Amino acid sequence: MLSVSLVAVVIAASHVLSANAQIVIAHFMAQNAFSYSQGDWTNDINTAKATGLDGFGTALNIALPDYEVDRVADAFVAAENANFKLCFSFDMSRTWQQSDIVSLVATHASSPAMLTYNGGVLVSTFEGEANGNDFWAAIRTSLANEGIKITFAPAFISYRDPSLNGTLLSDFPSIDGFFNWWSWPNDVDALLTTDTDIAYRDAAHSRGGPYIMSVSPWQFKDIDANDAWVELSDTLWNYRWLQAIQDVKPDIVEIVTWNDYAESHYIGDINPNVDLGDAAPNYVNGFPHAAWRIIAQYYISWYKTGTAPAVENDTVVFWYRAHPKAVSCSGGWAPRMADFPADAVFAMSLLSTPATISLDIGSTHAQFDAGVGAAIGSVNFPVEDAQIPFIQIIRNGQTVKSGYGSVFVTESCSWYNFNPFVGVIQ
Known part of the structure; x- marks a missing residue:
């Protein structure tokens, strides 16, 4: 019986989550962890577990190999202590060297907190298609030479058109699965459909997967004249979960996001120590989203068990x-x-x-x-x-x-x- 309050949910997790398990992770912006202490990681992880999440998985979104490397090390310590999973998403809108990606994955590959899929360390991206297949194939080879198998499921965001799912496979023989980042309508006054999900789910499954489906509550940004938009999100947090549960049935659901405050789709608590810049505080501060986790808890239970949970607390x-x-x-x-x-x-x-x-x-x-x-x-x-x-x-x-x-x-x-x-x- 699910009490729809933010009470702890028992999460069974081992070092290797089964490929048949229903996994829920949340995208975590490591860029926003500059001021994080070990306690901040522990608080976020405990809150996430109470919501039913298995991890911050393609969630340690890393833009550059600088301060974030040390913060991620703290995150792995906290996750190991909490039986929580983590995995890497490399933000390829910034410049990454292959050697830096290989080094970071290799450093944490043996951690019991590392999320694996089909026997490989799960690795994802934000963008990265412009780097080409050879770039990613070389990373896979370098890690294999160190005895590390990876399962590569990137978010190549230019692949949104359902008709390009075959092109994705032909362009990138190095991928195992796919993460569909697009969890909002495409600049239109209409609800988001599952056309993209179904097409790329089938493509990912032809490679062994996983198919990672993004689920998001909102999209609004207003930090300068070029970064000012809102997508139709009024009921998104409800119907997108239903699409995942009833229609798409992805291998992994990824909540976008835990803490991307500037794009207004955070479901984590607003950490007052995070530097939000000059613009975002004007629309973030005083606008908590914590109660959206109650909805997430309900739908996560449904997704994992296949049955809508009983509600005890109106x-x-x-x-x-x-x-x-x-x-x-x-x-x-x-x-x-x-x-x-x-x-x-x-x-x-x-x-x-x-x-x-x-x-x-x-x-x-x-x-x-x-x-x-x-x-x-x-x-x-x-x-x-x-x-x-x-x-x-x-x-x-x-x-x-x-x-x-x-x-x-x-x-x-x-x-x-x-x-x-x-x-x-x-």
């Missing part, structure tokens, strides 16, 4: 932006695709027995009948300024739980902010 997780999309702000940059998101409060219920979920903000009211398990609904922003949502779970005509958001929806804004506040009634 819960509503809700999220909303702080400003209507049409307002002009005094700072930041108006993001591309700003017309796509709905001006609304979204609420997802996890219930033990059916109830009505009542949603109010200002003069606007909506409600939906929610059954056992998960259900989702929304209420539009009101015409009045400076309003805050009020949410109730009503059963047999009685309010059994209720609560307010912690951020007002206003038409006054000092920075363009499409990053949602995420709250919970439980």
